[in-house]
Amino acid sequence: MSWFKNLQVYRLPAPWAFTADQLNAALVPHSYVPAANNELLRQGWDQPRPGSDLVHVVNRQFLLVLATEKKLLPASVINQVAKARAADMEEAQGFAPGKKAMKDLKERVADELLPRAFSTKTSTWVWIDPVNGWLVVDTSSPSRADDVLKLLLTAVDKLPVESLRVQRSPVAVMTSWLQADEAPAGFTVDMDATLRAAGESKAQVAYKRHTLEAADVGRHIDAGKQCTRLALTWDSKVSFVLDETLAIKSVKPLDVLQEKESSTCNDDERFDSDMMLMTAELAKMLADVVEALGGEAKA
Secondary structure, three states: OOOOOOEEEEEOOOOOOOOHHHHHHHHHHHEOOOOOOOOOEEEEEEOOOOOOOOOEEEOOEEEEEEEEEEEEOOHHHHHHHHHHHHHHHHHHHOOOOOHHHHHHHHHHHHHHHHHHOEEEEEEEEEEEEOOOOEEEEEOOOHHHHHHHHHHHHHHOOOOOOEEOOEOOOHHHHHHHHHHHOOOOOOEEEEEEEEEEEOOOOOOEEEEOOOOOOHHHHHHHHHOOEEEEEEEEEEOOOEEEEEEOOOOEEEEEEOHHHHOOOOOOOOHHHHHHHHHHHHHHHHHHHHHHHHHHOOOEOOO
């Protein structure tokens, strides 16, 4: 399997006493089936592996996938067809259709075109670590992660999931790392960063594949800018970008981990081996990120 590239991170009780069989049974009534001809959108839980349950388990780690099927029916196409129909109506009845008639006409056109519309299917992956209490959605979009959580909450009654909260502000901590020109233990600062002014100007400077010179960065910090996005490497194993919302993006396993990957030719064994490696390393990395941000904030 491919590593998760973007991590929207949530918390569960650790350990979470919910078995894979219980979770699978809860998801089955909400499993994915292809959209009907007259449906614009269909979502449901799909099999992470062909022929598997809806919960794929490796080394006590759970993997889920949410399938989303959307029909492609652009408003411009509906408007074009409706406009042509309206012209025919005007010619036939001697006057143009009114506002309500046009609205009804567009709705009828959309209903007619929908069965012929192309559809796209996307997958959003979810990793649940019931041992260490992590729930991670592989997306860069907070709104998509929220949608996934809502569907999970619909399936699992009283799912005890919460947003990840830390003791110290990520912006303040990342700014302090740059100001001191020193990353926390176990991390190194890489060559991407964004600094933004807190005032009305919202002025910002972005470094891309650029050495972060302490003097240069320090001038921006002294001028009132703070770090909202910083590229880091954890334990010489995984590179990523941490942002002000605690989202972890652009995750990439480095050569030292890729060399560990299984060389077996069996797809199922390779998938499970990759999943075991990814979940083990990311669980440790997340714990270290939280520690570097002052530890977890408790209610």
